[in-house]
Amino acid sequence: MNRLLLVLLIPATLMTSVTAAVAAAIPTSLPELLDFYAADSAQPFDAERGKEFWLKKTPADDGKMRDCTVCHGEKLSVSGKHVKTGKVIDPMAPSANKERYTDRKKVEKWFKRNCKWTIGRECTAQEKGDVLKYLSLH
Amino acid sequence: MKIDRLISALLLVVLAATAGMAVADDDNFYSWMLTIERKGEVAAVTDEVYKEECGSCHFAYQPGLLPAASWRKLLAAKALEDHFGENAELDEDVRRPLLALLEKHAADNSYYKRSRKIMASLKGATPLRITEVPYIRRKHDEIPARLIKPNAKVKSLSYCDACHQQADKGNYDDDTVSIPGHGDWTW
Secondary structure (H helix, E strand, O other): OHHHHHHHHHHHHHHOOOOOOOOOOOEOOHHHHHHHHHOOOOOOOOHHHHHHHHHOOEEOOOOOEEOOHHHHOOOOOOOEEOOOOOOEEOOOOOOOOOOOOOEHHHHHHHHHHHHHHHHOOOOOHHHHHHHHHHHHOO | OHHHHHHHHHHHHHHHHHHHHHHHHOOOHHHHHHOOOOOOOOOOOOOHHHHHHOOOOOOOOOHHHOOHHHHHHHOOHHHHHOEOOEOOOOOHHHHHHHHHHHHHOOHHHOOOHHHHHHHHHHOOOOOOOHHHOHHHHHHHOOOOHHHOOOOOOOOOOOOHHHHEOOHHHOOOOHHHEEEOOOEEOOO
16 A cells, blocks of 8 residues: 555656746845945945946947936836837836845846946946945935 | 545546646647647746746747747857847856756747747748748738838837737737737738
């Protein structure tokens, strides 16, 4: 009987599909994020400098100018739109979007991609901190 | 002894039921053979990581729209740095499982009708763009050009869900098409 049970149970267990692990989030908060970047920054973060950085235009290969607002829009409290695909991008202002800046993995991923796309290189910890400081005030 | 037999019988029933579910859930030869459910369209995307990582920038194209070899080219670490002009870099711990998922559900591994037709039309080609798949081009031949490119709400065949109202469910049936500024597209 025990053997019969085993014979029945083993395939039943194997048949239960196991879904792949979800990309590991690193839960965080805005103050924690600022601390994270502060460790590698020389100066205290400055929202004004962050704003300048956010709006700074950089010429791209396609002859157009790029800055953060190209996709995120002019107003931080409303949704932006991906310049190419038109996909809606949720507001950057934490007051309008509670999901913002709660996952360090996600923040880092988008800083990496979007800095390279917009200014052609990765951002420094100082630049990330300044921008976050600016965005956090909205 | 009688109770033992009862337990075994019950287990058998449970096993049969779960086995059926597992098969119905999977997209493989056996499920294609054994289920009465018609696999008429393209397998829908259910993976949350895929939806998040790919779907936050563009329509989350079903893996069954391209062969595994195409997904391997698209999801190569270097290729993602210039993903049709965008930077779509992924960390390795995300990229690898995503690619595995795409390969697993790619058109050549799917028994859904549209995936089979896509594979048949490709004749071994491995395009980077879904719009270059001969079957998909052919299916859109009849749409007048003026309804696509100059149509601000469509712009290109790349935006599946601009017209296919149930594209996110993997349903591309004619009856579900509504072209912005034109209306339903049925024959």
